[in-house]
Amino acid sequence: MEPALQKRIIPEKLFYKIGEVSEIAHVESYVLRYWESEFPFLKPRKNKAGQRVYTKNNLELILQIKNLLYNEKYTIAGVKEKFKNDSLKKKTVGIETIEEIKKKLKGILKILK
Missing domain, CATH: 1.20.5 (Single alpha-helices involved in coiled-coils or other helix-helix interfaces)
Structure with a gap:
C-alpha cells in the first residue's frame, strides 16, 4: 500500500503549512496549489500573511485525491465526479x-x- 494511505502519524495541530502538507502527503507544493484550482472543495484558509493553512480535514482530502489519481488511476474529472457523487x-x-x-x-x- 502507498505510504500516504497507510495510517500515517499526522501531528495533531489546528493548521498545517503547505510545506508540512507536502511532506506528509508526499506531494509537491505546486501540485497542491494546482489541486486547489481544480477541486472547489479543497480550499485551505489563508493566514494574515497570506500563507495557505490547511486543516486536518484538508489533509485527509488531499490523501484521498492522491490515492484516486495515483493509485486508482482516476482522471481529474473522475475525481471530481466521485466526490460529487x-x-x-x-x-x-x-x-x-x-x-x-x-x-x-x-x-x-x-x-x-
Whole structure:
C-alpha cells in the first residue's frame, strides 16, 4: 500500500503549512496549489500573511485525491465526479436520518400528550 494511505502519524495541530502538507502527503507544493484550482472543495484558509493553512480535514482530502489519481488511476474529472457523487450520497443519508428523527420525535410528542 502507498505510504500516504497507510495510517500515517499526522501531528495533531489546528493548521498545517503547505510545506508540512507536502511532506506528509508526499506531494509537491505546486501540485497542491494546482489541486486547489481544480477541486472547489479543497480550499485551505489563508493566514494574515497570506500563507495557505490547511486543516486536518484538508489533509485527509488531499490523501484521498492522491490515492484516486495515483493509485486508482482516476482522471481529474473522475475525481471530481466521485466526490460529487459521494457528497450527494451523504446529503441523501442525512435527509433520511432527519426524517427518521422527525418520526421518533412525533412519536414522543404523542406519548407526552
